[in-house]
Amino acid sequence: TTLDENLKMISDSIRYLKSHGLTVFLDAEHFFDGFYSDPRYTLRCLLSATDAGVDCIIMCDTNGGTITTRLREPIKAAMEAVGTPLGIHAHNAADLAVANTLAAVEMGVAQVQGCINGYGDGCGNADMISVIANLKLKMGIDCVSDDQLARLTEVSRYVSEIANLPPHPRQPYVGTAAFAHKAGLHVAALLKHEESYQHIDPALVGNDPRILVSELAGQRNIQAKLKEQGVDIALSREEIRHLLGVVKLMESRGYQYEGAEASFELLARRSRPGYQAPFELDDFMVVERRHPRPGEEDEREMLSEAMVKVRVGDEIIHTAAEGNGPVNALDAAVRKALVQFYPTLEAIKLVDYKVRIIDSAAGTAAYVRVLIESTDGEHVWTTVGSSTDIIEASWLALADSLEWWLGRREASL
Structure with missing residues (x-):
């Protein structure tokens, strides 16, 4: 041509x-x-x-x-x-x-x-x-109209879901980190003048400000984060200082509470005198086997079985369950024990499961961080666990998920 x-x-x-x-x-x-x-x-x-x-x-x-x-x-x-x-x-x-x-x-x-x-x-x-x-x-x-502008965050996340792509947390205007604040100085200023560290009101685009709790946090972060999450816990200045120290200690062990608000709330509640967990895992054992697939001698599959001892009050329940992998088996065994006391636990479903290697230079001995996102069909919450053992890290995150939901449910009754 x-x-x-x-x-x-x-x-x-x-x-x-x-x-x-x-x-x-x-x-x-x-x-x-x-x-x-x-x-x-x-x-x-x-x-x-x-x-x-x-x-x-x-x-x-x-x-x-x-x-x-x-x-x-x-x-x-x-x-x-x-x-x-x-x-x-x-x-x-x-x-x-x-x-x-x-x-x-x-x-x-x-x-x-x-x-x-x-x-x-x-x-x-x-x-x-x-x-x-x-x-x-x-x-x-x-x-666009003001009402249409206020739905930008909703539209962004809806399209992400349809495209089966995770939302980008640092996306301007609509990301979960777009109006997130970590440093103690920033949070202190923000509480006095929102425009000091926010270029617009997040509500204009349907987003929300987020206060992050981390090793960079100050005491105001703790107070603001609890208020943001609707947690009504009256903490003295000394208790807040102690809780901040616990946060920094846990983060030095691989925990991260920026995206795990439910675990942070539990951390605050556990710091209060007289707090009693609804259950405790006294002991568990997980067995992995590779055995022939039934009816197919040339095909083999992995089978996981978990045995647990769970304490509820003064009672100890010993159960076992099989699962699709060790974490699923552990989850099934614990739920099998707990539904005898808390039947509504059956409503909780795992939505997402993420594993992060924290210190990759340590190779297979590295700390891992596990984030679990759960839902009861109405609410969604995230919890975190950390350990050099991926199964223990998974259990810690899973236990937080169940404990947080039971605590919230009891408070709403």
């Missing part, structure tokens, strides 16, 4: 579509790279589309490598060459897709393209979540 033939193909295609009463947008692929390679021919392509009656021309940064300072000259030239409305389609290979989109709008571009959460090939497209929030809140462009 010659250059002139290409121009004719552009105009013929648009005329054909327009003759059928369609609205036609032309995606000018490689527009920016093409402009810097051959600006005259690039603009002739736009003119051919305009003469054919195109409704809008989308300038595409197909390779995603155009930096914002080199965006302006091609856009200005396009605006001077044609009177057709222009749009922008930015890819994120240089991590500038959102910035380039906003810069194009500032120059007068009327239409923007992107994807929710920035999903797309390679490094993705412009994140429509950030584009919408910036247009509305930072540039004063009323592209």
Whole structure:
């Protein structure tokens, strides 16, 4: 195909579509790279589309490598060459897709393209979540209603679920860490003036502020976090100082409470005099066997069996159960013992199970951190356990999950 033939193909295609009463947008692929390679021919392509009656021309940064300072000259030239409305389609290979989109709008571009959460090939497209929030809140462009803006976080997470991709915690505006605060100084300032460490009110985009508890936390973090979680525990200044010390000690052993609020709440409750756990695991043993699959002598499968001794009050229950792996077997055996006393435990389901290697240099002797996300169909909570033994770490997280739910349920009765 010659250059002139290409121009004719552009105009013929648009005329054909327009003759059928369609609205036609032309995606000018490689527009920016093409402009810097051959600006005259690039603009002739736009003119051919305009003469054919195109409704809008989308300038595409197909390779995603155009930096914002080199965006302006091609856009200005396009605006001077044609009177057709222009749009922008930015890819994120240089991590500038959102910035380039906003810069194009500032120059007068009327239409923007992107994807929710920035999903797309390679490094993705412009994140429509950030584009919408910036247009509305930072540039004063009323592209969505206030009610629609307040559903941005919900939309982001819904699309993540549909795409079967985990939400990015550090995604601007809608991520769980977007308005999270860890350092004690930051939290102290935030409690006095929210705008000191938050560029907008999180509620505007349907998000919430989060106070994190970690080795960087101060006493105000502890107070604010308990209040945030709706935990009504009156702690003295000395008790808060002690609890903060316990948090830092546990984190030195591999625990992390930033994403495990239920375990943090239990830590606070256990620090109070007179707290009594609803159950205790006195002892357990897990056996792993590899045996022939029934009816298939040449096929073998793993079988896990757990035996536990669980104490509820003064009573000790000894049970055993098989499972799909050691953690599942341990879970089944403990539940088998506890449902005799707490039948509603059957409602709890494990939603997610994550394992993190903390000190990989230690090899197979490394500490591991296990995070368990659970639900009862109405609420979702996360707990944490840490140990050099993955089964023990899993049990600690699992026990916290069951204990937290039982405590909350008892308090609501």
